[in-house]
Amino acid sequence: MPEWRPQRMVTRRLGTWEPTAAHQRAIVLGAAGAIVAVIGRRADLLVIVAPLVVAALWGHLARPRSEVTGTARLGDTTFREGSVTGVRVTIEPSPPEVHGIVTLAQAPWVERKPSSGVVELEDGAATLGVRSTRWGRRRVGTVGIALVSTWGAFRVGPVDLPDLASATLPVPAAFDASAPTPHPRGIVGLNRSNRPGSGSEFNTIRRFHPGDRLRRIHWPVSMRTGTLHVTSTFTDEDAHVFLLVDCFSDLGPREGIDGHPTSLDVTVRAAGAISEHFLRSNDRLTLRTVGAAEVPTLGVGSGTNHLRRVLDTLAAISPATENRDTGDRAIRGVDPNALCLVLSPLIDPTMVGLAHTLAARGMTVVVVDTFPDHLVTDTTDVYQSLAWRMRLLSRDSEVHALRLRGVPVVPWRGPGSLDQVLRDIARRASAPRMARR
Structure with a gap:
């Protein structure tokens, strides 16, 4: 293709x-009327057809x-x-x-x-x-x-x-997160590290060592102690965020930006908002899709240019064009320390299985539920409402199984949707763990 x-x-x-039908009609009627007027010596008929002759002649001479x-x-x-x-x-x-x-x-x-x-x-x-x-x-x-x-x-x-x-x-939805991203590893991000180094967050005041920058000198302490002291900081690190987007279904009437969003609208706009937030924080981001054909492969990147590539990739999604996709290729080669965000309405069982697979590999997985509530609340058909109730009961059991495995499922609500779960993950990552000796 x-x-x-x-x-x-x-x-x-x-x-x-090409001559129009009106022009051809004027020529025929003008010529026929002139001939009949001359033969029948009808001056009045000649006066009648004269405008047609003039218009036909004028239009012919002025033709492009x-x-x-x-x-x-x-x-x-x-x-x-x-x-x-x-x-x-x-x-x-x-x-x-x-x-x-x-x-x-x-x-x-x-x-x-x-x-x-x-x-x-x-x-x-x-x-x-x-x-x-x-x-x-x-x-x-x-x-x-x-x-x-x-x-x-x-x-x-x-x-x-x-x-x-x-x-x-897609227009990214409003999103912001004040919680830190877990597992920072790089050196160019805005996430606080536990290691001292060049950064922006205060650590302590210590004695001056060769190689320290002069602008780091803390003069009040230096004047009081008689020896040079400098302020040390924690290094800033970036994190790797892995987005997995569900493209298997597009539930709801497609009304565009002026109407109610479909499930894929919510998923795509949420993916754009999350990408914009983390990329503007200098984190690295990877985007993969499941269930859509002919979507370009997007590698790891950061910055504004990578955000544009992410939005271009989201715009290329055609829902349910690859129903045989198992998702194995999408989760292949994922960084073990990446924060895995699975964006899905949790209707197709394939996405639930992929979340279980990522969690079984020991990765940090968060499922963002993008199911639009208006699909159920706005239902007027009794049979459709009953069908949704049956499907949502099955969906609740799948969500419960994910939570039992330790995978948080967070409904998408815009700003602050991931704050609490990211804080819990960061707290869990910094907690002491038992190790074999």
């Missing part, structure tokens, strides 16, 4: 100018003689949910006294401005507004161009240009 690429600009020749090329350009090929961009349509060359319209076909999850999708060309150009209401990769819509010359004598089109393609990135 060819690699998907955004399509910013498309161009197509609109073809040759150059072939026209239409171009459509998309303002942004990558933007966020709910953002608006423009489609700029131009024709070259722009013949004088030529009128035209541009149409934009309706596409899923794309709102047109104006809503009719029809605008008139002015000076050979026109602009339409486009608003994407849901994340993903999609076609913006087919652009059609139709041109007519003076008196509607000649026309080109309507001609459809190739479709423009764009990627809509």
Whole structure:
């Protein structure tokens, strides 16, 4: 399957100018009326058909003689949910006294401005507004161009240009965590280490040693004791966060950013929010998906550029396109000291099994429950409500089994969702453990 690429600009020749039916009708009626007026010596009939003859002759003499090329350009090929961009349509060359319209076909999850999708060309150009209401990769819509010359004598089109393609990135949900990330190992993050070193968090005041920076000198203590003292700090470290995203199902009606979210909407936006939080803290992050085909592989990275790659990967998800995926490939080669966050509505048993597998390997696993509550509360169908009750009872037993294994299951509630569980994990990691000698 060819690699998907955004399509910013498309161009197509609109073809040759052809006479319209009105122009042909004016020629036929004008010629026939003139002949009948001359043969029948009817001056009044000649006066009647004279405007048709003049319009046909004028339209023929003023017809455009150059072939026209239409171009459509998309303002942004990558933007966020709910953002608006423009489609700029131009024709070259722009013949004088030529009128035209541009149409934009309706596409899923794309709102047109104006809503009719029809605008008139002015000076050979026109602009339409486009608003994407849901994340993903999609076609913006087919652009059609139709041109007519003076008196509607000649026309080109309507001609459809190739479709423009764009990627809509998910808008990360509001998320923040004040708890530290467990198992920090690197040297560039913002997590406090237990080892002294170059950092930002105060440790103690000690005697000056060769190699200490002069700006670390603590002058009050140095003046009081008569010897140089410096302030020491704890080193700052980064942690490795592993995100496992469930793409097996997309539960609920797809209403876009303006309506209720589906389970996959909650999962993708939560993954974006968590990624943004940890990457802005200089932690390292890995993203893997289960149940979606043709999703690019994303390695370990950090920083703003890696966040953009994470959002691009989330936008490429197509739900339930790889139902035979067991997830073994997704969890292969995971850092044993990584914080494993499994984002799933816990409907497909495969994700529950993967959480058990990661926990059995001795990794730190947290399951983030992204099941939207409105799927159950807004149900009006009695049979659908009964089916949900039966499925949720089975789901509760699976969640209970995870908790018995020591895997916390945290419902996604935005900011602060992971604070308590991360504090508990950090406290558990720092607690003394029994070891064999």
